[in-house]
Amino acid sequence: MINDFHVHTEFSCDSQADLEEYIKTALLYNMNSICFTEHVDFNKNDYGYNYYNPNQFFKKYNEIKPKFKNKIKILAGIEFGEPHLYYDKLRKLSAYPYDYIIGSIHWIGDMFPCQKVRGQYSAKDFYTLYWQEILKTVKQGGFDALGHIDFPKRYYGEIYYNEQTMNEIFKYLLEKDMVIEINTSSLRKGHQQTMPGTELLQIYKDNGGKYITIGSDAHEVRDLAADNSIARKIISDLNLQEVIYINREKVIL
């Protein structure tokens, strides 16, 4: 059963992909569900600052969804950047009929892990700041799944963490009944591991975490459900459970 719960379309600043093309491809792949999760960013440094328009998205979504009725589950979501910093905006947006909300940290203030920042901060120093932002955002909550939990890995190619901080992050996350995703986009960038890899997933599990969503983070139709089977295998090897979300409710598969 293939579910892709992290997909960007033309309603995200950095994608031109067409909703309907994704759905047609999903049918070819015999997918069970697809959830569109457009970028929502309010950091002024972000290229997509204030780009997302929920009314435009839902107009197209509501036009297309009925065409594929009973063929595949088509779901609506967002990937909201730095939820703890723009919490009022997140709450307002949550009034729209979303099925699923990802909370992601892309920015630490005006810093993104681009080449310039990587020259200034060692992986260890950057991750130390990053985990503090993650901690703040899981304490605040308001979303369903934390996106690509070890995001700097996509740029630094390595990971640094201390177990105590991870335990604290998972404690708050699980208290709020939130989950994490396995994001497979790092594999397409040539890295060895999904985000997160098995090490962090094991710590998640040790803290009582059980449920996982799977997302390709596709920005192009050709990346839909990419490496989904790898993510599913990791989940089954660790004895975790894949879930999807409908109407902001977890659905165990």
Ligand SMILES: [Zn+2]
């Ligand atoms: Zn992201």
Ligand SMILES: [Zn+2]
């Ligand atoms: Zn994304």
